[in-house]
Amino acid sequence: MSRHKNKSVLVLGLGETGLSMVRWLSAQGAYLRVADSRSAPPGLAEVRRYVASGQVFCGEFNDALFEGIELIAISPGVPLRDPAIARAVARGIEVTGDIELFSLSLPDVDRPRILAITGSNGKTTVTTMVEHLCKAAGRDAVAAGNISPAVLDVVMERGANQPEIWVLELSSFQLETTSHLHADAATVLNISEDHLDRYAGMAEYSSAKARIFAGCKVQVLNRDDARCMSITRKGYAAGCQEPSVPPSRRARAECRMVTFGLGEPGSEGDFGIVRDGTEVWLVQGAQRLLKAGELQVAGLHNAANALAALALCRAIDLPMPVLLDALRSFKGLPHRVERVKEIGGVIYYDDSKGTNVGATIAALQGLGRKAVLIAGGEGKGQDFAPLNPVVAEHARAVVLIGRDAPLIADALNGSGVKVALAGDMGDAVQQASRLAHDGDAVLLSPACASFDMFRNYAHRAEVFVAAVNELKLEGAWHQW
Numbered sequence: 001m002s003r004h005k006n007k008s009v010l011v012l013g014l015g016e017t018g019l020s021m022v023r024w025l026s027a028q029g030a031y032l033r034v035a036d037s038r039s040a041p042p043g044l045a046e047v048r049r050y051v052a053s054g055q056v057f058c059g060e061f062n063d064a065l066f067e068g069i070e071l072i073a074i075s076p077g078v079p080l081r082d083p084a085i086a087r088a089v090a091r092g093i094e095v096t097g098d099i100e101l102f103s104l105s106l107p108d109v110d111r112p113r114i115l116a117i118t119g120s121n122g123k124t125t126v127t128t129m130v131e132h133l134c135k136a137a138g139r140d141a142v143a144a145g146n147i148s149p150a151v152l153d154v155v156m157e158r159g160a161n162q163p164e165i166w167v168l169e170l171s172s173f174q175l176e177t178t179s180h181l182h183a184d185a186a187t188v189l190n191i192s193e194d195h196l197d198r199y200a201g202m203a204e205y206s207s208a209k210a211r212i213f214a215g216c217k218v219q220v221l222n223r224d225d226a227r228c229m230s231i232t233r234k235g236y237a238a239g240c241q242e243p244s245v246p247p248s249r250r251a252r253a254e255c256r257m258v259t260f261g262l263g264e265p266g267s268e269g270d271f272g273i274v275r276d277g278t279e280v281w282l283v284q285g286a287q288r289l290l291k292a293g294e295l296q297v298a299g300l301h302n303a304a305n306a307l308a309a310l311a312l313c314r315a316i317d318l319p320m321p322v323l324l325d326a327l328r329s330f331k332g333l334p335h336r337v338e339r340v341k342e343i344g345g346v347i348y349y350d351d352s353k354g355t356n357v358g359a360t361i362a363a364l365q366g367l368g369r370k371a372v373l374i375a376g377g378e379g380k381g382q383d384f385a386p387l388n389p390v391v392a393e394h395a396r397a398v399v400l401i402g403r404d405a406p407l408i409a410d411a412l413n414g415s416g417v418k419v420a421l422a423g424d425m426g427d428a429v430q431q432a433s434r435l436a437h438d439g440d441a442v443l444l445s446p447a448c449a450s451f452d453m454f455r456n457y458a459h460r461a462e463v464f465v466a467a468v469n470e471l472k473l474e475g476a477w478h479q480w
Contacts, residue, residue: 012061017150072095217315335353349441
């Protein structure tokens with residue numbers, strides 16, 4: 001019998017994940033109440049197919065909403081520190097999320113493999129890459145979670161024919177309510193300042209990310225990222241020995257650690273790169289695997305992504321030769337250092353998905369050429385100071401747009417690089433084209449959210465690409 005049958009459950013938030021929990025919990029026989037803080041959230045018509053009349057609420061949450069509720073199923077976009085939610089939790093009401101519901105639904109016998117991925121940057125690329133590698137190895141693999149589709153929707157769609165391998169992209173928001181994932185292998189790719197409008201500080205944000213390792217079998221960490229490595233030093237790897245691990249799964253509770261990074265690996269099981277003259281090789285221990293130039297995705301950060309993907313797939317014993325062939329055919333994702341076109345010796349790149357400082361740093365460092373950087377938008381409370389030395393080393397100039405352009409400009413003082421302000425994206429592209437030298441790149445990597453000027457990061461990219469396409473070869477002149 002379902003653990004949720006006849007239980008009174010409140011689903012908070014009506015995005016994709018919230019709707020998936022409504023569908024799932026309804027099928028499990030729960031009594032549902034649904035609420036969203038927005039006055040007219042999407043999906044209301046569908047929700048009313050599953051929820052009794054009078055049990056759908058829109059607007060600010062209040063204490064009455066939680067009366068008679070045994071379980072809160074919270075969407076990732078709804079913060080646990082909302083006052084009404086915090087009071088309900090203090091009264092002892094249990095909180096769960098979609099990944100926890102999924103985890104607790106899995107069988108102990110013939111359990112599917114789970115590869116779990118989080119990080120401030122690169123998680124969608126690595127998730128898609130890992131799914132591609134698993135399928136190339138002939139396995140029935142599905143990528144889900146933060147990447148979309150919602151994992152519970154896939155479970156319901158697949159019915160009795162569940163995937164052999166789940167490749168889960170997990171946000172820190174999802175991990176806040178996840179305790180029983182027990183992945184076969186899990187990774188935190190990197191940790192840089194992000195979502196500080198939601199978290200009290202980096203320690204709280206890092207702790208949320210670290211929850212991915214509870215009960216995991218293989219922990220994959222970025223040895224170039226001190227915050228990632230501190231997860232081990234703080235003992236999160238021992239989380240697989242936590243009391244909440246059911247006795248039937250205790251045999252899985254032995255973590256081992258594998259690292260990846262952009263230097264030579266320190267042990268035979270770790271992954272890294274070796275430079276041989278002008279060539280860069282991806283390696284495991286002393287074994288050369290493939291040249292970075294064989295990858296179809298640009299930049300050293302994508303070499304690191306490939307190493308993380310290999311570590312995850314090898315953790316479940318997928319054959320290395322097949323994985324390497326699949327890496328060579330992986331084409332990457334839109335808006336992630338995606339080449340737009342070359343005009344007059346300058347290559348234009350769309351990295352609109354670079355919505356935090358860490359992503360922009362990785363893009364600048366990985367291009368292998370000087371760049372005119374277009375950045376700016378809603379900064380989400382980040383410290384932009386780490387951009388300064390990277391801009392000084394890798395940027396020709398910086399053109400800033402959006403609400404927090406003045407904050408970024410202040411952070412770049414003393415970098416020795418020209419900083420210009422633009423009124424809109426078209427102006428920014430025009431200025432960048434004039435500032436670029438032959439052989440340079442113009443890189444849109446905003447280090448910020450897009451909502452001050454655009455519908456979303458994809459719309460920002462669309463406007464950027466349109467502006468690039470309006471440039472004329474004869475009209476784009478470069479300073480020498």
